[in-house]
Amino acid sequence: MKAPFYLSASALFLGISSAPLAAQTISAPVTPSSITETAPNEDWKSIPPEDLVIFTLQGAKQVIVQIAPPVSAGHVANFRTLAADHWWDGTAVYRVQDNYVVQWGDLSEEKPLPDGMPTELAEEYSQPMEDAPSEILKIGHPDSYAEGAGFMDGWPVAFSGDEYWLPHCYGMVGAGRGLSPDAGNGAELYAVIGHAPRHLDRNIALVGRVVEGMEYVSSLARGHGELGFYTEEEKPTPVVSVRLASELPLGERPQFQYLDTASRSFADYVRTRANRKDAFFFLPAGGVDLCNVNVPIRRIPLQR
Amino acid sequence: MKAPFYLSASALFLGISSAPLAAQTISAPVTPSSITETAPNEDWKSIPPEDLVIFTLQGAKQVIVQIAPPVSAGHVANFRTLAADHWWDGTAVYRVQDNYVVQWGDLSEEKPLPDGMPTELAEEYSQPMEDAPSEILKIGHPDSYAEGAGFMDGWPVAFSGDEYWLPHCYGMVGAGRGLSPDAGNGAELYAVIGHAPRHLDRNIALVGRVVEGMEYVSSLARGHGELGFYTEEEKPTPVVSVRLASELPLGERPQFQYLDTASRSFADYVRTRANRKDAFFFLPAGGVDLCNVNVPIRRIPLQR
Numbered sequence: 001m002k003a004p005f006y007l008s009a010s011a012l013f014l015g016i017s018s019a020p021l022a023a024q025t026i027s028a029p030v031t032p033s034s035i036t037e038t039a040p041n042e043d044w045k046s047i048p049p050e051d052l053v054i055f056t057l058q059g060a061k062q063v064i065v066q067i068a069p070p071v072s073a074g075h076v077a078n079f080r081t082l083a084a085d086h087w088w089d090g091t092a093v094y095r096v097q098d099n100y101v102v103q104w105g106d107l108s109e110e111k112p113l114p115d116g117m118p119t120e121l122a123e124e125y126s127q128p129m130e131d132a133p134s135e136i137l138k139i140g141h142p143d144s145y146a147e148g149a150g151f152m153d154g155w156p157v158a159f160s161g162d163e164y165w166l167p168h169c170y171g172m173v174g175a176g177r178g179l180s181p182d183a184g185n186g187a188e189l190y191a192v193i194g195h196a197p198r199h200l201d202r203n204i205a206l207v208g209r210v211v212e213g214m215e216y217v218s219s220l221a222r223g224h225g226e227l228g229f230y231t232e233e234e235k236p237t238p239v240v241s242v243r244l245a246s247e248l249p250l251g252e253r254p255q256f257q258y259l260d261t262a263s264r265s266f267a268d269y270v271r272t273r274a275n276r277k278d279a280f281f282f283l284p285a286g287g288v289d290l291c292n293v294n295v296p297i298r299r300i301p302l303q304r
Numbered sequence: 305m306k307a308p309f310y311l312s313a314s315a316l317f318l319g320i321s322s323a324p325l326a327a328q329t330i331s332a333p334v335t336p337s338s339i340t341e342t343a344p345n346e347d348w349k350s351i352p353p354e355d356l357v358i359f360t361l362q363g364a365k366q367v368i369v370q371i372a373p374p375v376s377a378g379h380v381a382n383f384r385t386l387a388a389d390h391w392w393d394g395t396a397v398y399r400v401q402d403n404y405v406v407q408w409g410d411l412s413e414e415k416p417l418p419d420g421m422p423t424e425l426a427e428e429y430s431q432p433m434e435d436a437p438s439e440i441l442k443i444g445h446p447d448s449y450a451e452g453a454g455f456m457d458g459w460p461v462a463f464s465g466d467e468y469w470l471p472h473c474y475g476m477v478g479a480g481r482g483l484s485p486d487a488g489n490g491a492e493l494y495a496v497i498g499h500a501p502r503h504l505d506r507n508i509a510l511v512g513r514v515v516e517g518m519e520y521v522s523s524l525a526r527g528h529g530e531l532g533f534y535t536e537e538e539k540p541t542p543v544v545s546v547r548l549a550s551e552l553p554l555g556e557r558p559q560f561q562y563l564d565t566a567s568r569s570f571a572d573y574v575r576t577r578a579n580r581k582d583a584f585f586f587l588p589a590g591g592v593d594l595c596n597v598n599v600p601i602r603r604i605p606l607q608r
Contacts (some may be wrong), residue, residue, distance in 0.1 A: 144596075170403050195500055202587045202589075203586045218523075222522075222523060273503070282506070284503075285503040286449075289449070289502065
């Protein structure tokens with residue numbers, strides 16, 4: 001078999017990643033992949049198990065979601081409550097709209113919600129910059145939807161004036177709602193499966209992002225009702241169970257780390273994403289958009 | 305069944321689209337959908353049948369690609385030659401990388417190419433602005449990858465300095481290649497299935513876009529080899545046949561139209577995409593990125 005047609009510069013690096021490291025560092029150009037592969041351990045931050053929600057779809061397909069920082073505090077709190085209540089057990093994926101979203105929950109809206117969980121949530125989709133818990137690493141290239149964009153505590157953020165918010169990038173998970181001013185209750189979730197629908201930013205609450213198993217979400221058969229809802233002839237995909245990683249025995253908890261967005265490694269990663277100079281590229285872009293800088297996340301093998 | 309949780313403002317419009325038109329125009333706000341639904345017929349342009357390439361995947365799934373304007377003239381010419389030669393008959397989809405591309409052709413590279421077809425193509429990925437066949441309708445919002453962006457003759461374009469090019473938006477089809485300066489020969493094709501990888505702009509030749517059947521491409525099972533190539537245990541999806549619509553009998557040719565990007569309707573559509581004010585939205589974005597303005601394309605029912 002001859003060499004396949006590579007599309008990505010990371011291809012080259014991956015293609016030689018079994019070579020000795022010394023040879024790589026001499027011959028291979030700096031790429032986003034090489035930066036994450038050589039970042040020192042102290043640049044990787046662990047995701048706490050109480051922030052990891054494991055959805056198991058039919059066929060034992062696990063989709064693991066990291067809970068977002070509380071920009072939409074009420075929605076994020078409900079996400080935690082519903083996950084702890086195992087509320088999505090026995091629900092289903094009932095909508096798959098190409099280049100847009102996959103949505104799951106209880107379409108009948110008949111399933112009782114956990115006692116005491118607030119169901120009238122505020123339309124809270126951004127936060128004041130002055131309340132930001134950390135400094136934003138600015139991406140340094142124009143954004144089509146905001147005055148600026150960058151990263152904070154491992155998450156992409158956009159900002160204008162005196163507020164910041166989470167963007168609707170690929171793999172982000174949000175809480176569906178009805179027409180404004182309804183803000184939803186957090187029980188119907190969606191994940192972005194196409195080009196980032198950034199017009200939803202500051203209009204719907206984002207509560208997390210998929211850190212593993214995105215392929216099981218993105219490859220579901222598309223629905224053919226309006227907006228990608230499944231018709232009566234199409235089969236929803238059962239959501240078998242939902243569990244917080246913190247509920248599992250210590251030795252069974254999946255462990256993930258993200259590249260610290262305040263680290264030098266991450267800054268290098270962003271700059272290199274914007275200026276690919278490895279052997280595949282003819283012309284570096286000289287820019288990158290927020291949703292094309294996926295914060296590197298890695299799974300740590302279980303130690304038994 | 306109660307009302308589903310709508311995510312999109314077009315939902316509202318679609319939800320009442322069976323109401324009398326008069327009632328709609330009074331009660332419904334202007335949305336991207338309402339603009340395309342009410343655009344006069346003269347704002348729609350037909351796509352010539354010689355510009356439509358019909359790929360049939362296993363299971364009679366048709367993926368229809370419109371051939372791109374010749375920004376990469378050599379690659380586009382080869383796309384026409386290979387399609388007319390039925391070269392992709394009996395080839396396969398061998399790579400599906402999540403949030404990136406689906407790729408198909410002859411992975412063995414052993415299949416003979418059509419006699420006389422040039423195989424050493426130029427690295428030609430942009431064109432001088434002064435040679436542009438039409439004026440660019442500028443989008444009017446910042447672009448992360450170019451000085452500006454807009455639309456020309458039904459296609460998205462980006463531009464900087466004195467050149468313009470086609471962008472890697474969702475559904476765009478390109479010609480895979482090896483490391484620069486190799487430019488590929490047009491036989492290995494890919495389609496974008498995730499957030500637009502705009503860093504590939506001006507680095508690989510774009511030859512078309514999917515106008516129908518994208519769901520069959522985007523929902524293929526992801527490959528688990530490096531870069532999403534299928535492993536030996538995973539099954540490539542056969543490409544049964546490729547035909548130009550112009551080869552089919554007149555009564556069997558699929559017919560498509562695109563909304564003229566020089567029309568008032570399209571300008572309204574772009575402005576409304578950037579400023580959604582219908583009942584779902586809390587806050588209009590005030591901006592939109594190039595790959596979030598999908599040029600409206602509609603199929604015209606066959607007349608028998």
